[in-house]
Amino acid sequence: MKIRKHSAGLCFGTAVLAGVILSGTVLEGCGGSRTMQSADLMTDISADSTVAGNASVKEGDSEAATDFAIRLFQQCEAEGENILISPVSVLYALSMTANGAKGDTQEQMEEVLGLSAEEWNQYLCAYRDMLPSDETYQVNIANSIWLTDDERFTVNQDFLQTNANYYEAGIYQTAFDEGTIKDINKWVRVNTDGMIKEILDEIPEDAVMHLVNALSFEAEWQTVYDKSQIRDGAFIAEDGTVESVQMMYSEEYDYLESENATGFVKYYEDRSYAFVALLPDESVTVEEYVESLTGDSLREMLNHPESVTVEAAIPKFESESSLEMSDILVQMGMEDAFDEEKADFSGLGISTKGNIFINRVIHKTSITVDAKGTKAGAATAVETVDGVEVEADVRTVYLDRPFVYMIVDCEKDIPIFIGTIMHVAK
Numbered sequence: 001m002k003i004r005k006h007s008a009g010l011c012f013g014t015a016v017l018a019g020v021i022l023s024g025t026v027l028e029g030c031g032g033s034r035t036m037q038s039a040d041l042m043t044d045i046s047a048d049s050t051v052a053g054n055a056s057v058k059e060g061d062s063e064a065a066t067d068f069a070i071r072l073f074q075q076c077e078a079e080g081e082n083i084l085i086s087p088v089s090v091l092y093a094l095s096m097t098a099n100g101a102k103g104d105t106q107e108q109m110e111e112v113l114g115l116s117a118e119e120w121n122q123y124l125c126a127y128r129d130m131l132p133s134d135e136t137y138q139v140n141i142a143n144s145i146w147l148t149d150d151e152r153f154t155v156n157q158d159f160l161q162t163n164a165n166y167y168e169a170g171i172y173q174t175a176f177d178e179g180t181i182k183d184i185n186k187w188v189r190v191n192t193d194g195m196i197k198e199i200l201d202e203i204p205e206d207a208v209m210h211l212v213n214a215l216s217f218e219a220e221w222q223t224v225y226d227k228s229q230i231r232d233g234a235f236i237a238e239d240g241t242v243e244s245v246q247m248m249y250s251e252e253y254d255y256l257e258s259e260n261a262t263g264f265v266k267y268y269e270d271r272s273y274a275f276v277a278l279l280p281d282e283s284v285t286v287e288e289y290v291e292s293l294t295g296d297s298l299r300e301m302l303n304h305p306e307s308v309t310v311e312a313a314i315p316k317f318e319s320e321s322s323l324e325m326s327d328i329l330v331q332m333g334m335e336d337a338f339d340e341e342k343a344d345f346s347g348l349g350i351s352t353k354g355n356i357f358i359n360r361v362i363h364k365t366s367i368t369v370d371a372k373g374t375k376a377g378a379a380t381a382v383e384t385v386d387g388v389e390v391e392a393d394v395r396t397v398y399l400d401r402p403f404v405y406m407i408v409d410c411e412k413d414i415p416i417f418i419g420t421i422m423h424v425a426k
Contacts, residue, residue: 045157051165055125062412064114065091065123067295069415075328077290077420080238082319084365084419086378090325092143092213093382095120096167097337097358100159100348105336112334121166128168132411136269137219143167146184146210147349148176153208153386155349163211176203184210188379195366195377204359206385208351213380217407217416219268223250225371235315235424236401238285245315245424247400248371252312254305255395260284260292261404264310264397265302268373271410275374276302277314278404279397286402286420299413306395313398317424320366329361340387351386359385367417374407376417 069087076085091113098109098117110116115123128141145163147155163169174180185198225248233247256263256278263278280289326338336342343357350356360383367376399421407417 047164055122057126061123065414068114070295084321089380093380096211099162100345102344105344112332125166132272140216142214143169145171149173152352196379199379206387209384211382221373222267237423247313249313252310255308255310276406311396316370318368323363325361353386359383
């Protein structure tokens with residue numbers, strides 16, 4: 001994101017994005033710790049460090065990631081409802097899964113994701129290693145593969161090795177019982193700072209593998225909200241309902257404008273990441289605006305902000321979403337992967353019971369935006385089973401009606417979080 005530097009004060013905020021991962025043998029956090037029942041298979045498989053060292057980002061890779069984020073978001077958008085997704089988390093989980101796909105299944109997954117499995121391996125590996133780091137914020141990405149210990153399932157060792165090499169995936173074998181569910185959910189609660197209470201309520205009897213991702217983001221606002229900047233206000237939903245809210249007012253300095261929306265950029269400390277708000281014109285619904293977005297148009301807007309004072313207002317809000325993405329991904333063109341008869345995940349492993357296919361892609365998110373900053377969490381799990389008008393130099397953007405928002409990686413212009421606020425009241 002090409003931006004003009006502007007110094008400001010400091011306000012604390014955090015955001016956490018996580019998938020389901022088993023990266024150790026002990027789970028710690030609220031309620032103490034307990035030993036996981038899963039067997040660590042990394043004693044037999046070690047990541048080849050030269051693979052990560054040689055991974056590279058090609059021109060166009062970040063564009064593909066942003067394009068996927070917008071296409072996925074458009075399929076998830078629901079009229080009248082708050083929606084929040086983490087396209088980056090979904091990319092990691094599905095890209096690991098794509099390493100086990102063959103034939104038409106692989107082609108469809110790559111078409112939907114926008115790059116080949118090998119290209120995503122290279123990009124996502126390099127992206128993780130190039131994450132900016134500073135004492136005022138932390139960004140971490142981790143991955144894991146969790147497989148059944150039932151003797152009917154034989155995992156492909158090359159599949160595990162590839163994901164260990166490129167994704168540093170922890171690999172665990174377990175009974176897929178109630179204890180496993182507790183392990184997963186406890187880990188999610190701990191690693192999302194309690195934002196996501198649980199990701200799984202059951203593991204089907206025919207489940208053979210969960211491919212999971214965790215991404216944590218914790219940062220400080222660059223701009224301080226003091227008490228004088230927080231006042232009672234009103235948020236008007238699309239149906240005309242008026243909701244009483246606490247509005248947080250500030251001056252920002254990167255103004256965004258497109259054919260049918262205005263917005264602004266509010267930065268986290270050191271400006272590597274930012275909160276981006278996009279307010280559709282009053283004659284345009286959020287749904288219409290989301291449908292008009294493309295990856296290219298978003299990147300063009302983020303790369304060419306107008307350097308001007310923006311009188312901005314953000315409502316304090318909380319939002320959470322729970323999505324099962326199978327139908328969404330099928331509609332996007334990933335059909336065979338969810339078809340018991342057509343799916344080809346022979347590169348993942350084999351089962352004596354039947355053909356392996358994706359049963360569910362579970363995605364849960366939660367976000368809180370207040371005077372301190374942003375705190376958010378998300379969890380993603382891929383489950384495979386067997387079976388078959390203002391003054392010229394000042395702009396005003398008050399988010400007092402439905403809007404689109406993102407948390408963006410400013411270096412790559414990739415939305416880590418992307419969502420809509422249609423209503424604020426709980």
